[in-house]
Amino acid sequence: MQNKNFNQALLSFLQSSPTPFHAVESITAQLTNAGFESLNEVDRWQLQVGRSYFVRRGGSVIGFKLAQNGTLGAGIHLAGAHTDSPCLKIKPIAEVLSKGYLQLGVEVYGGALLNPWFDRDLSIAGQVTYLSENGQLGSCLIDFKKPVAVIPSLAIHLDREANKNRSIDAQKHLPAILLQPVSDDKFSFDDFLLDHLQQQAGVATATRVLSHELCLYDTQPPALVGLQEQFIAGARLDNLLSCFLITRSLMESSGEFTSVLVFNDHEEVGSASASGAQGPFLKSVLKRIVAEESTDTDALERVLRKSLLLSIDNAHAVHPNFADKHDPEHGPVLNGGPVIKINANQRYASNSETIARFRTYCEKVGVSTQSFVMRSDMACGSTIGPITAAETGISTVDIGVPTFAMHSVRELAGAADAEQLSRVVSAFYNR
DSSP states (O other): OHHHHHHHHHHHHHHTOSSHHHHHHHHHHHHHHTTOEEOOTTSOOOOOTTOEEEEEETTEEEEEEOOTTOSTTTOEEEEEEEOOOOEEEEEEEEEEEETTEEEEEEEEESSOOOGGGTTOOEEEEEEEEEEETTSOEEEEEEEOOSOOBBOOOOOGGGOTTHHHHOOOOHHHHOOEEEEOOSSSOOOOHHHHHHHHHHHTSSOTTEEEEEEEEEEEEEOSOOEEESTTOOEEEETTHHHHHHHHHHHHHHHTSOSSSEEEEEEESOGGGTSOSTTSTTSSHHHHHHHHHHHTTOOOTTHHHHHHHTOEEEEEOOEEOOOTTOGGGSOTTOOOOTTSOOEEEEOTTSSSOOOHHHHHHHHHHHHHTTOOOEEEEOOTTSOOOOOHHHHHHHHHOOEEEEEEOEEESTTSSSEEEETTHHHHHHHHHHHHHHO
16 A cells, blocks of 8 residues: 555656756755755755745755754765656747648757657646736746647658658647638737736736747556556656656655755756756755755865765666667666666666665665666766765765666556665665
């Protein structure tokens, strides 16, 4: 029952989080309900031991609990993930009129698997910035929720080699059909958004859309699937699944140690942004936390050397139809427990010490671990782990839930794995 309740809450979170902005909105709502206080980066912070806080920056958020006994002695327990997923982002000038159809021009964000985006019931969500009646700028989140667009496949009769070698031209083949105009009136996507703001989003004072960060997403809801519901299928499992379990673990933690969650945006495109792992967000927050306790010039560095980061991002499970794509001695399976990710070229930040420390937490709660190493003749992906370790000097281990179809519009994970990893993260925060 505990695992079922956990997964139902996970499904609800995934459904309510079509974009990083919506994910952060949901996460901060959960933290607020759990007693965390919101901070603004432009204010002077006056932090108190034993209290809990969060601060957001765009599609990123950092939450933390301050230990009653302070931070300097035991260091900081951190767990991190990313809020973004590969998707199709709508271009600034979105309207494309072709052969009597009004389409939306899109740009591929991250390393998306493109074929699964065809023939899906797509909606639109994201952030819109507008001008209000009083001349002030405002921003709000929107989510159309219902299907409003589709990218139809080309019929096989017109491409007999489609199942062998069809390639996708992102510029020509991905514009999504939005409507078939029935008059000569020129359609304005910005006016369409403005009407939605005024009528649906409750922003009646908006007078003009100035900019937007919007993406298409598949409206099919996440679900427990399989004959015995052993799997979770859904969009954005990479990496909102990790964000969800870390958030729950931090909220339920004892507060004995100073504990932090850090969820960065823009991991899928390299992390080089103000809110990405390569930016200053985390170190800025850690500096302010330590400054409340000590003004020593080396206080932060002393704390960081006592700290540990769990970088949690989904791992590749061995696909039964493509087993030759994996190292034969390292074969993570769904529902087999959290995966420790290792790479000799530091694409993952795990080392012998941090791996051993993570395994001790797993053993304390009776959770088995698996290992992933990329085939030696294939390139390896990466995470926020090596970047955060390089930017802060914090010892880091890269781990994650095993997954199929990573970067597809619909991914697959084991129904037991997220809850198991959540128990490990809870032990990490508490011991």
